[in-house]
Each structure stands twice: as C-alpha cells, then as structure tokens.
Amino acid sequence: xxxxxxxxxxxxxxxxxxxxxxxxxxxxxxxxxxxxxxxxxxxxxxxxxxxxxxxxxxxxxxxxxxxxxxxxxxxxxxxxxxxxxxxxxxxxxxxxxxxxxxxxxxxxxxxxxxxxxxxxxxxxxxxxxxxxxxxxxxxxxxxxxxxxxxxxxxxx
Amino acid sequence: xxxxxxxxxxxxxxxxxxxxxxxxxxxxxxxxxxxxxxxxxxxxxxxxxxxxxxxxxxxxxxxxxxxxxxxxxxxxxxxxxxxxxxxxxxxxxxxxxxxxxxxxxxxxxxxxxxxxxxxxxxxxxxxxxxxxxxxxxxxxxxxxxxxxxxxxxxxxxxxxxxxxxxxxxxxxxxxxxxxxxxxxxxxxxxxxxxxxxxxxxxxxxxxxxxxxxxxxxxxxxxxxxxxxxxxxxxxxxxxxxxxxxxxxxxxxxxxxxxxxxxxxxxxxxxxxxxxxxxxxxxxxxxxxxxxxxxxxxxxxxxxxxxxxxxxxxxxxxxxxxxxxxxxxxxxxxxxxxxxxxxxxxxxxxxxxxxxxxxxxxxxxxxxxxxxxxxxxxxxxxxxxxxxxxxxxxxxxxxxxxxxxxxxxxxxxxxxxxxxxxxxxxxxxxxxxxxxxxxxxxxxxxxxxxxxxxxxxxxxxxxxxxxxxxxxxxxxxxxxxxxxxxxxxxxxxxxxxxxxxxxxxxxxxxxxxxxxxxxxxxxxxxxxxxxxxxxxxxxxxxxxxxxxxxxxxxxxxxxxxxxxxxxxxxxxxxxxxxxxxxxxxxxxxxxxxxxxxxx
Numbered sequence: 001x002x003x004x005x006x007x008x009x010x011x012x013x014x015x016x017x018x019x020x021x022x023x024x025x026x027x028x029x030x031x032x033x034x035x036x037x038x039x040x041x042x043x044x045x046x047x048x049x050x051x052x053x054x055x056x057x058x059x060x061x062x063x064x065x066x067x068x069x070x071x072x073x074x075x076x077x078x079x080x081x082x083x084x085x086x087x088x089x090x091x092x093x094x095x096x097x098x099x100x101x102x103x104x105x106x107x108x109x110x111x112x113x114x115x116x117x118x119x120x121x122x123x124x125x126x127x128x129x130x131x132x133x134x135x136x137x138x139x140x141x142x143x144x145x146x147x148x149x150x151x152x153x154x155x156x
Numbered sequence: 157x158x159x160x161x162x163x164x165x166x167x168x169x170x171x172x173x174x175x176x177x178x179x180x181x182x183x184x185x186x187x188x189x190x191x192x193x194x195x196x197x198x199x200x201x202x203x204x205x206x207x208x209x210x211x212x213x214x215x216x217x218x219x220x221x222x223x224x225x226x227x228x229x230x231x232x233x234x235x236x237x238x239x240x241x242x243x244x245x246x247x248x249x250x251x252x253x254x255x256x257x258x259x260x261x262x263x264x265x266x267x268x269x270x271x272x273x274x275x276x277x278x279x280x281x282x283x284x285x286x287x288x289x290x291x292x293x294x295x296x297x298x299x300x301x302x303x304x305x306x307x308x309x310x311x312x313x314x315x316x317x318x319x320x321x322x323x324x325x326x327x328x329x330x331x332x333x334x335x336x337x338x339x340x341x342x343x344x345x346x347x348x349x350x351x352x353x354x355x356x357x358x359x360x361x362x363x364x365x366x367x368x369x370x371x372x373x374x375x376x377x378x379x380x381x382x383x384x385x386x387x388x389x390x391x392x393x394x395x396x397x398x399x400x401x402x403x404x405x406x407x408x409x410x411x412x413x414x415x416x417x418x419x420x421x422x423x424x425x426x427x428x429x430x431x432x433x434x435x436x437x438x439x440x441x442x443x444x445x446x447x448x449x450x451x452x453x454x455x456x457x458x459x460x461x462x463x464x465x466x467x468x469x470x471x472x473x474x475x476x477x478x479x480x481x482x483x484x485x486x487x488x489x490x491x492x493x494x495x496x497x498x499x500x501x502x503x504x505x506x507x508x509x510x511x512x513x514x515x516x517x518x519x520x521x522x523x524x525x526x527x528x529x530x531x532x533x534x535x536x537x538x539x540x541x542x543x544x545x546x547x548x549x550x551x552x553x554x555x556x557x558x559x560x561x562x563x564x565x566x567x568x569x570x571x572x573x574x575x576x577x578x579x580x581x582x583x584x585x586x587x588x589x590x591x592x593x594x595x596x597x598x599x600x601x602x603x604x605x606x607x608x609x610x611x612x613x614x615x616x617x618x619x620x621x622x623x624x625x626x627x628x629x630x631x632x633x634x635x636x637x638x639x640x641x642x643x644x645x646x647x648x649x650x651x652x653x654x655x656x657x658x659x660x661x662x663x664x665x666x667x668x669x670x671x672x673x674x675x676x677x678x679x680x681x682x683x684x685x686x687x688x689x690x691x692x693x694x695x696x697x698x699x700x701x702x703x704x705x706x707x708x709x710x711x712x713x714x715x716x717x718x719x720x721x722x723x724x725x726x727x728x729x730x731x732x733x734x735x736x737x738x739x740x741x742x743x744x745x746x747x748x749x750x751x752x753x754x
Contacts (some may be wrong), residue, residue, distance in 0.1 A: 019455020021438055059457040059614075062397060071459030076439030078555065079590045080516035082604050106749070116291075117396050117441060117608065120362030120655030121179045122516035123523050131401075132184035 003035045005030050007051065010045060020048070024063055033064040061116075068069050068113035069105045071150050074129040078118030086126035089143050093128075096147060111150075168202070171253065176284060176308060178369050179362075179401055180220035180523075185241060189224050189371030190243040196249040213256060217273055220523040222264065225284075228252055238264045254541035268541055271521050274539050276502065276510050276528045277487050283370030288405050291412035294373040300418050302492035303380050307426035314385040318488070321496035322508035327353055327444070327481035328559065328585045329506070329661070330574040336478055339385045340468040343476035348388040351479045352379055353449060354395035354402070357441040359608060361588035363512040366484035366524050368395075368402040371486070372409035376432065378420065378485030381492060383430045386478050389433040394449055397439065406434060433452045441612035442556075445660050446471075446479045448614065459614045460660035481586070483512055503529030505512025507573035517554075517590035518545045527572070534568045537591060548593040552676070558586030558612075559665035562598065581672040583665070583682065597694035598677040599684055603631040605669035609662060620663030623654040627670060635695040644674060684729035696742050705730045707752035714744035 009026045012018075018026075023042065027034055034057050037126030041052045044052040057063040075081075090113070096112050105112045121127045128143070128151045135142065176710075213326050222238035228248065235258045237248065244262060252258045286293040294300070306314050319334025340348065352375060356364040366448060370373060379391045395403055396608070410432050413419045421429050440458045442448045444619060448458040450472050471477025487509060491499045500508050507529035513536070516522050519541035527536060537543065537550060544550050552562040561582035563570065571578050592601065610624040627650050630643050645713050651667030658664050675683060683689045690698040703714070707731035715725035722737035733744070733753075745753045 008232060018522075021452065021455045024435070025438065034338055056455070056457055058435075059440060063438065077359070077589065079557070080522075082359075083517045083590060083592065083596060116398060116439075117357065117612075118177075118359035118361070120356060120365040120396075120514075121183060121220075122360055122362055122590075124180050124183050124223070125516060125522075127183070135383070136180070136183035 001035065001041065002031075003041075006038060006041055010042070013053065018051060021060070024057055029064060033067050036065070044120060066105070067109065069109055069133055071111050072129075073116040073131075073146075073150070074119070075112045075113065076119045076121070076125070076126075076127040076129070077115045078120075078125070080122035081118075081127055084125040086138070087124060089128070091119045091142060092140055093143055093147065096111065096144070125131055168242050168253065169231050170273035170372050171231075172229040173587045174285070174296050175227070176223060178220070178366060179399075180222045181225070182401070184220075186224045188242045188247060189226065189240055191340040193249070196245055200249070200254065219268060221521050222268065225264075226468045227369070228258070230256065235269065237262045238268065254648040267324045267521060270542065271523070271525075271540055274531070274535055275526050277526045277633075278490050278502075278510050279367055279483060279512055280370070280524065280591070281373070281423045282374070283366065284712055286371065287670050288370055288372055289408050291409065293371060294371070296415075298493065299373050299489070299632065300377055300416075300579045302489040303377055303418060304424060305492055306381055306384055307424060307428065310650075311385050311387060314381065314492075315341060317496050318385070318491060318749060319382065319496075320507075321491045321499040322503075323484065323487055323491060323499065324507065324574065325481055325485035326487075326511065326584075328556070328583060328588070328649045330584060331401060333480065333484055336468060337382065337386050339466070340476045341541065343718075344473045345469075348386055348475060349472045350379055350388045350391045350393075351449065351453070351477060352391065352393040352482060352485055353444065353446075353479050353481045354393055354399075355437050355444045355449060356396060356399075356482070356586060357444045357612075358586050358588050360514065360516055360554070360590045361557055361586050363524060363587045365399050365402050366514075367482055367512070368399070368406055368408060373403075373413065374486040374489055375482055376405075376413050376419070378480075378488035379432060380423070380430055381483065381488045382478060382480060384428055386476070388478070389429045389431070391430065392435050392453055392472075393432060394435045394443070394453060401550065403436065405432065410434070419526035440614075441608075442614045442662055443659075445662060448660070454724060457614070459616050460662075462659060465593055465681060470501045479715075483587070493498050504571065505576060511572070511584070511587060513587045513589045515541050515589050515591070517598065518548065518593045519543070520545055520590040529573045530571045532569050532571055533563065536572065536589070539569070541591065544591065544593040548595065550591065551594050551596060552592045552598070554582075554590040554601070554669070555577045555588065556583040556665075556668070557588045558609045559583060559661065560585045560588075561668045562592070562601065562676060563672075563675040564677075581668065581675055583668070592684045595694070597635075597690055597692035598673040598680045599631065599635055599690070600668045600692075600694045602673045603628070603635055606631060606666070609666040613662065613666070617657070617659045617663055619657040620659075620666060623650055624663075624666050626650060627654075627667065631670070633692070634681065634684045636697045637684070637688050637695070639681075643685060644678065644681050647671075648674060697740055699740055699742070699745075701733050701736065701738055701740065701742075702754055703731045703733055704754055707750055709750050709752070711749070713747045713749065717743040721745060 013023050039053045058129045104114050128135045128138050130146045134144050175186050177186050192564045224240045226237045226240045240660040264406050323333045324330040347652040354364050435453050443452045445460045446467050452458040467477045484532045503509050507639045510526050510528050515525050550565050552564045563580050570684045577584050613620045615621045651671045654667050655664050683691050712725050714731050715723045720739045722734045723731050725731040
C-alpha cells in the first residue's frame with residue numbers, strides 16, 4: 001500500500017470537507033480501484049467504520065473493488081442499443097478476449113469489458129466505448145476493428 | 157503546409173463553417189472533419205485567425221442519424237451538408253467555398269427538412285447554432301437577459317410568472333414548477349438549495365445531455381432564476397459521470413459565468429449571491445429520485461426516504477430544497493424574457509410548452525426532437541421520424557424508460573401529453589422514445605427493462621427488491637420456452653402488488669413495462685407459453701433453426717460451427733439440421749455468411 005498517496009488524499013479530504021463518496025472517488029482516481037487495505041487505513045484515521053465505506057462502494061456502479069484492466073471497453077446496454085442488437089456483439093468481444101463467464105477483466109490484466117446502463121448516445125446505437133473513445137453504429141466487423149485499434153494503442 | 161495553389165480567395169467576404177460536436181457527432185468523426193477544414197483552408201492561404209473564427213463547433217442539432225452535419229455559410233448564404241467525412245472536405249472547399257458552387261449531391265435531402273418542419277424549438281433553438289464553450293455566443297443571442305429582468309422584481313412575482321406559464325417538471329412526474337417553488341420559498345430554514353437533476357439515468361434518453369452539451373448557459377441561467385425566486389444562494393448540478401463531455405462544458409460555462417459576474421457575490425449589483433457546484437454521480441439509477449439524490453450529494457448510499465417531509469421543506473442537509481430537471485430549468489430564461497402568456501400559448505390545456513424527446517430504436521431519423529405538447533404520436537413517428545427502418549411495420553413505441561410502458565400501433569393517433577400517456581399505462585418520463593418494429597419481441601423488451609430495474613433497485617423495500625426478482629424469473633422462463641399456464645396472471649398479480657406497496661417511484665413504476673406489454677401484446681406472451689414460439693424470432697431458445705435450400709451455398713461453415721453435431725453436410729450438398737440434436741445455440745446462424753439459416 002502506498003501511504004504517501006493516502007496521506008495526500010487525506011489532506012485534500014480534510015481541506016475540502018468532503019464526504020465518503022468524494023473520498024472513494026479520489027481513492028479510485030489514485031489507485032485505479034478501491035483496495036481493501038486502503039479502506040481500512042482511512043477507516044482507522046477518520047474513525048469511520050469500514051462498513052460505511054464498503055456500503056457506499058458496493059451501492060454505486062462506478063466503484064471497483066478489484067483492479068481493472070489497462071484497456072477498458074464499455075458496452076452500452078441502453079434500450080436503443082439492446083433493440084439494435086448490442087448483446088451478440090458483447091459476446092463476440094468477450095469471446096475474442098477469452099473472458100471466462102462471470103469475469104470482467106482478462107487474466108493478464110490487459111482488458112476489462114464492462115457494461116453501462118446508457119451512455120446517452122442512442123441515435124448512434126449500438127454504442128461501445130474503447131479507452132474513452134466513442135464507437136457508434138457498432139457491428140461485428142467494427143468491433144474487430146475497435147479491438148485492433150485498442151491493441152495498437154496499448155502501452156500508451 | 158505551404159500554399160498549394162494560387163487561388164482567388166477575394167470572393168470570400170464572410171465565411172462560417174459550423175460542425176456539430178455533440179457526443180453523436182464526435183463519434184461520427186466531427187473532430188477529424190474540423191481538422192481537415194482547417195488544413196484545407198490553410199493550404200489555400202486563408203489566414204489562421206479567420207479560421208479560428210469561421211470554423212465553429214456547435215452542440216447537437218438533433219439529427220444524429222446523418223452525422224457529421226456541416227453548415228457552410230458563405231457570404232450570408234447557408235447550405236447544410238450531411239454524412240460528411242474528412243475525405244469530402246477537399247471538394248467542398250474547392251467547389252463551394254472557392255468557386256461558390258455547392259456540392260449538390262452531399263447537401264441534406266427532404267428528410268432533413270421534414271425532420272425539422274414539425275418541430276417547435278425553444279430549448280433546442282440555439283443547440284447546434286452557437287458555440288457552447290463561448291459565453292459571448294450565448295450573450296449575443298440574448299442570454300442572461302432574463303437574469304437582468306428578474307432582479308428588479310419581487311421573488312413572488314417571479315414565482316407567479318412561472319406558475320402562470322403552466323410549466324411542469326420535465327423529469328417525469330409533471331409537478332407544477334411554480335407550485336414547487338412557492339412551497340419552498342415559504343418553507344422555514346436557511347440556507348436553501350436549488351439542485352439541477354442531470355442524473356439522466358433512463359436507458360434510451362439523452363435530452364439532458366444534449367441540452368447541457370449544446371447550450372449549458374441556459375441551464376445555469378435557469379438555476380440563477382430559480383435560486384433567486386426561492387431564496388437559495390447555493391446550487392448543485394447532480395450529473396452522471398457517464399457524460400464526460402457535458403461535465404466538461406458545464407465546468408467551462410460555470411467558470412465563464414463567474415468571470416462575467418452572473419454567478420458569485422452580488423450578481424449585477426443586485427445584492428443577490430449565488431454559486432453553483434457540480435456533483436458527479438457515482439452510477440446509480442435510483443439517484444434520479446429526489447430523496448435518493450439528496451442522500452447521494454450528502455455522500456451516503458442513495459436510498460429514498462418516505463415523503464413527506466418533501467424536499468421543499470426538508471431536503472439537502474435538512475434544509476428547504478428545490479430539485480428541478482435540466483429541461484425544466486432550461487425553459488426558464490425564455491419564459492422570463494418572452495412572458496408566461498407566450499409559453500402558455502404553446503401546448504395543450506394541461507401540458508404547456510414543448511417537450512424534447514430522444515427518438516431512437518428502429519426508426520429512420522433517429523435523433524433529438526422538440527415538439528409542442530399535444531402533438532400526435534403519428535406525427536412524431538412518421539412525419540419527423542420518417543417511419544421504421546427498412547420500411548418495416550411499426551409495432552409499438554416505448555416511452556418513459558424503465559418506468560413507462562409500450563404504446564401499441566393502434567394508439568398512434570394519441571396526443572402526447574402527461575395525462576394521455578399516463579392513461580395508456582405509460583408516462584412522459586424524461587422523454588425517451590424507443591421505436592419498435594415487428595422484429596422486436598415484446599416479452600424480451602419487458603424482460604430487458606425488468607432486468608434493469610431489478611438491478612437498480614436499492615433494496616430498501618421488499619416488494620421492489622424481491623418482487624421484481626420473481627417477476628424477472630418468470631419472464632426469463634417464458635423467453636426460454638419454459639413458461640407455465642398461469643404465468644401471465646401471476647405477473648399481473650405481482651406487478652400490481654409491487655406498484656401498490658413500494659415506497660418510491662422506482663418500485664411503483666418498475667412493473668409498468670410488463671403490465672403494459674401484457675395489456676397490449678398478451679398474444680405474444682401466450683405464443684411463447686402455449687405454442688413455444690417467439691413471433692418476432694428474438695428469443696433464442698424458441699427458435700427453430702432450418703436451412704433454406706435455396707439460399708444455401710453449401711459452404712459447410714454451419715457444419716463446422718455446430719457443437720452438437722446436429723448439422724449434416726457434404727460437399728455440394730445443402731446442409732440439413734437435425735432438430736432432435738439441435739441445442740438451439742445459434743452458432744450455425746452466426747456462422748452462415750449467406751443468411752441461409754432461418
């Protein structure tokens with residue numbers, strides 16, 4: 001655990017009088033996810049039960065309790081994307097990356113495939129986001145292109 | 157880049173190029189188009205400082221189906237191009253800008269005009285025409301005039317004006333905005349807060365995102381008006397973290413407004429202080445509910461509380477709070493400048509003004525539309541939307557997101573207003589409109605929405621937490637061909653019980669997609685259960701795969717793909733599927749390059 005990082009977060013928390021959500025957002029920003037030992041560290045320092053942190057972290061979809069991959073592919077699962085057939089494309093991508101059922105991150109930590117309720121770009125459904133770039137009107141062929149593009153840009 | 161040809165550029169007195177950079181435009185490659193215009197114009201020796209002025213980024217203009225849209229306004233004459241890629245730019249510059257001859261085949265067609273003709277634009281009027289990252293562009297079109305206009309007035313006069321306009325909350329339930337403000341302004345306790353609800357969680361809706369991306373200052377101005385009216389000095393914008401571009405533009409807009417003195421201490425020497433903070437959501441649909449949203453801003457789990465007390469009396473940190481939706485707030489500047497009478501003249505008796513809808517799904521002209529309240533569904537779907545894709549048969553339209561319901565083709569003449577939609581078992585919701593054709597399975601659709609609400613149920617009340625789970629199990633087994641006699645009745649009973657006994661809007665409306673599809677498409681449910689058939693051939697487990705001997709090119713790909721040895725095939729012979737061995741996995745269907753598997 002990187003104590004220096006934690007202290008920096010603690011300082012800004014005290015300065016801005018933040019709350020648990022903003023604290024967790026900062027931890028995630030700094031560590032990439034919410035490591036268990038970091039939560040216990042803050043719990044002790046702030047005298048807030050760790051269960052409060054975990055309660056909030058598990059409630060919101062955007063907190064991750066496990067490390068995520070270097071490249072992140074987000075599939076939109078909104079209504080328009082569903083109607084336009086996003087599900088088979090997600091399966092294809094998962095298959096391509098050899099993701100076992102129930103897992104979101106590949107074993108080598110290179111890729112994370114996750115879904116989000118709606119990115120609000122329904123007119124270009126189905127929508128995928130590869131490393132923050134929006135790919136619209138997705139098809140099986142375009143999915144393969146997207147994976148190639150992400151693969152090329154790796155290590156950035 | 158050196159100037160490549162000596163070309164006369166003296167005919168260009170005034171040139172403006174507008175490129176849409178909403179999320180839809182950006183995904184379609186608008187940044188590349190902008191860059192290419194820059195390169196091309198520079199290569200003809202048009203100076204960079206002109207470039208900066210003439211290549212304008214604008215927000216979404218709604219017609220996302222034809223992105224990238226580009227306006228070229230040469231010496232005051234405007235032409236609009238559609239489906240533009242960077243490769244098209246060179247020809248546009250050469251023929252249109254230099255020679256004055258627009259490239260006819262790339263100009264927008266009649267569907268572009270049909271798309272816009274039936275619309276009445278108040279909120280979206282400036283979206284797609286002004287640079288959302290430039291406060292002066294907003295001021296030039298009369299922005300922040302409403303703020304100047306309210307300060308000499310008493311707060312009750314502002315509230316009265318809004319009440320007289322008949323503006324109702326655009327977030328879904330349709331509560332009168334003026335009444336909400338009135339309650340909060342009379343509530344005891346200080347400080348008071350105004351919150352802009354930009355937690356647009358409904359899948360299939362993107363109105364709020366587009367308004368913020370296209371014209372963020374209108375929302376800020378609305379918040380200042382609301383703050384002044386109820387006596388709040390602090391405002392929060394609670395916005396989804398899934399909207400990075402909207403957050404970015406809002407941050408710029410707030411900073412600019414502060415610099416110009418529209419927010420901060422003693423605004424325009426009126427003695428009124430007001431400041432706005434952005435709170436990014438952390439990904440929970442339930443936080444669109446007022447009390448859950450408040451809990452989330454306070455840093456807690458976003459779980460709804462029983463009302464009363466209403467937030468207008470006891471809201472954020474226990475203080476009087478008004479929560480208004482993005483669209484509601486963005487309506488306010490026009491109401492103040494043009495007057496309540498003008499606003500009330502648009503729409504129907506009980507639903508005033510316009511409503512923005514996100515028109516998506518299996519429709520030709522997808523995009524963002526703004527129509528007067530009371531317009532018929534038919535006009536929206538056929539005149540503006542252009543009908544279903546590939547001219548398929550229109551089956552139903554889903555409004556109100558996971559809280560709403562499906563309205564069947566037989567109700568197409570229905571007017572779109574709060575009461576009519578509610579009467580049809582759906583609701584206005586935030587304004588998503590997902591169009592479905594005959595290839596959409598209504599049971600699958602109901603299952604999709606229930607999966608969503610089941611997932612997003614906060615878990616506080618048993619009927620919502622467990623009831624939706626049971627409903628989902630029943631729907632799943634129906635789509636898998638394992639439905640039982642009596643399942644439909646069970647769904648109805650469960651649905652009605654959940655509606656009656658849940659605490660918040662999520663639970664109260666979660667069964668709506670199921671109940672409304674049973675009401676209008678009961679035959680589809682029965683076909684799944686009794687005959688084991690999915691009429692739209694969506695439910696995989698109910699498909700019966702066969703090979704069309706006519707379409708089969710005898711390539712053998714299905715034979716290789718089949719994991720259960722159900723396909724028999726020999727060279728130069730069409731494949732045959734043995735139904736007794738088929739496990740209905742769909743592998744052959746996916747593998748066939750000729751769509752010969754039906």
